[in-house]
Amino acid sequence: MFKMIKFVFAFLLLSSQTVYADTIAVPSAEARDWANTKGNELIDVLSETDAGVKFAKLDKMMTEDVNLDYIGRFVIGKYAKQMTPEQKQKYLDLFKRYVLSLYKKTNFNFDAHAVNFTIDNVSEFPKYTNITCSVDPGNLTKDVKIEKIPVKFKLIRGVDNRIQAVDLEISNVSMVIEYRKRFYQMILNEQENIDWFLDTFENRVKANEEAIALKNAL
Numbered sequence: 601m602f603k604m605i606k607f608v609f610a611f612l613l614l615s616s617q618t619v620y621a622d623t624i625a626v627p628s629a630e631a632r633d634w635a636n637t638k639g640n641e642l643i644d645v646l647s648e649t650d651a652g653v654k655f656a657k658l659d660k661m662m663t664e665d666v667n668l669d670y671i672g673r674f675v676i677g678k679y680a681k682q683m684t685p686e687q688k689q690k691y692l693d694l695f696k697r698y699v700l701s702l703y704k705k706t707n708f709n710f711d712a713h714a715v716n717f718t719i720d721n722v723s724e725f726p727k728y729t730n731i732t733c734s735v736d737p738g739n740l741t742k743d744v745k746i747e748k749i750p751v752k753f754k755l756i757r758g759v760d761n762r763i764q765a766v767d768l769e770i771s772n773v774s775m776v777i778e779y780r781k782r783f784y785q786m787i788l789n790e791q792e793n794i795d796w797f798l799d800t801f802e803n804r805v806k807a808n809e810e811a812i813a814l815k816n817a818l
Contacts, residue, residue, distance in 0.1 A: 622765075623670075624757035627728040628722045631755050634763045635731050638665055639717050646712035649673045655704055667756065667764040674766075675780045678792065679787055687794055694798070694805050701808035705815075717751075728766070729755045 612737055626634070638661070662668070672695040673680065680688060713734065713755030714737070721732040735749040738771040767776040790796035 623727045625724050625727055626755045626757055626763050628724045630763065631729045631731055632719055632722050634718055643712045643715060659700055660705060662700060666765060667758040667766050668699060670766045671776055674776055675783050677780055682794055687798060690798055694801050698805045701805060701812060704812045705808065
C-alpha cells in the first residue's frame with residue numbers, strides 16, 4: 601500500500617535546480633491555491649469507483665496540470681543534441697503515451713479520502729516555485745502505521761499561461777532526475793544509437809498499451 605501511494609503522488613504531483621530559460625515562477629499565493637485545489641481534486645479522482653471515469657480524469661489532469669513537454673525535454677537531457685527534429689517529436693509523443701500508460705497498469709482501488717495533505721512551505725524563485733507538503737496516508741490502514749511522506753514539487757507558468765507541475769521530490773528524491781537516469785541507461789543499452797533507442801522505447805510503449813487494452817477487455 602505504501603509503495604502504491606508513493607507511485608500515485610510521483611506521477612500526479614510531478615525540484616531539481618535545472619530549469620529552462622522560458623519558464624516563469626508562479627506567485628506564492630496562486631501556487632498555494634493551486635496545490636490545495638489540485639490536491640483535493642486528485643483525491644476525489646482517485647476515490648472514483650468507475651475505472652474508465654477515473655483514468656479519463658487522470659489523463660486530463662496529467663495533460664493539463666503537468667507539463668509533459670518540459671519533463672520529456674529534461675529527461676532526455678544531453679541526448680537531445682543528437683536528435684533530429686523528427687526524432688525529438690517522435691520521442692516526446694512516445695514519452696507522453698508512456699507516462700499516460702503507467703498508472704493504468706495499477707489498480708487504484710482505495711479510498712483516497714483517507715489520505716490527508718498539508719502545505720508546509722511555499723518558496724518562490726525567479727523561474728519556478730517550490731511547494732513543500734506533508735502527505736499523511738495513515739488513515740488508509742488500521743493495523744499498520746504509515747509515516748507522513750515529505751513531498752516537494754515545482755510549479756511554473758506553463759502552456760496557455762496555466763500553472764503546471766514539472767517535477768516532484770518524495771523523501772528528497774527527484775522523480776524527474778530518477779527518470780533521466782533510467783532513460784540515459786536505456787540509451788546506453790542501445791549503444792547511444794537514437795534510432796535504436798526510439799524503436800525500443802516505442803515497443804515498450806506499445807506493450808504497455810496492449811496490456812492495458814487486454815486488461816480492459818477482461
